[in-house]
Amino acid sequence: MITFDLLFFAIAIPAVLFAAISKSGFGSGAAFAASAILALVVPPGPALGIMLPLLMLIDAASLRPYWRKWDAPSACHILIGSLPGVVLGALIYAAVNADSFRLLIGAICIAFVFWQLGRSRGLIRVGNFPFSRHWAWITGLTAGFTSFVSHAGGPPVAVFLLGQNMQKTTYQATTVIVFWAINLMKFVPYLFLGIFNAQTALADLFLAPFAIAGTFLGVRAHHYVSDRVFFGLTYVLLLATGTRLLWQALS
16 A cells, blocks of 8 residues: 655655666666665555656666667677566565565665675775676576566676676666666566556656656766765665665564
8 A cells, every 4th residue: 555645755756866867877776776765665566566667767768868889799698688587586576475575675775785885995896807698698687586576686787797897888878778678578577466556557657757857867967976976875875775674574
């Protein structure tokens, strides 16, 4: 049950703006924070259902600025691997309850923060390596699964693409086309699993203008805002959100 009160909009509007800016300007690695934030005020299933159409809208609005700037071999082989990952995510989703998803999403939030902090301090190194179809398939499988259950496919894709030492815009464009396609794959299973309903559709109507506005802000921020500034705020937000979700799930 979704209650469209002041608290819902106070949480949902910043979450959607954040997701749009992250996806369209910073490689989408932390866009899953929006679903985690929404899961603080609505059950995880409806949170995922609200965010998927909005993420698809952000993807569509992001395609034009980055059109044909992606790395085609990486995108193609990640998507080949992502299809079985989406199927696996659908099977898992059908078998677990809401608190299990709060636990999973909270753990992903905190793990993402510690992985990024370790990388920034040199404790975790993503070395350069040549393109490999097999690693692309594994990346796609992981991204398809984590994207289905929590819209958190960004981190595994980021690890794979960063290892190829891509130029910033090529990296961004590759994430845009990859997640545009993965989100399309997820739509039909979400429909059959009942993740979408009339309330999530109404929420999407209210929040769609903020998704579009955030996309345009993100495209501009891609050229003018430091990654360090943006992700510094992201880590604080994800750590607080992940801790809260874990507390809700375990209590």
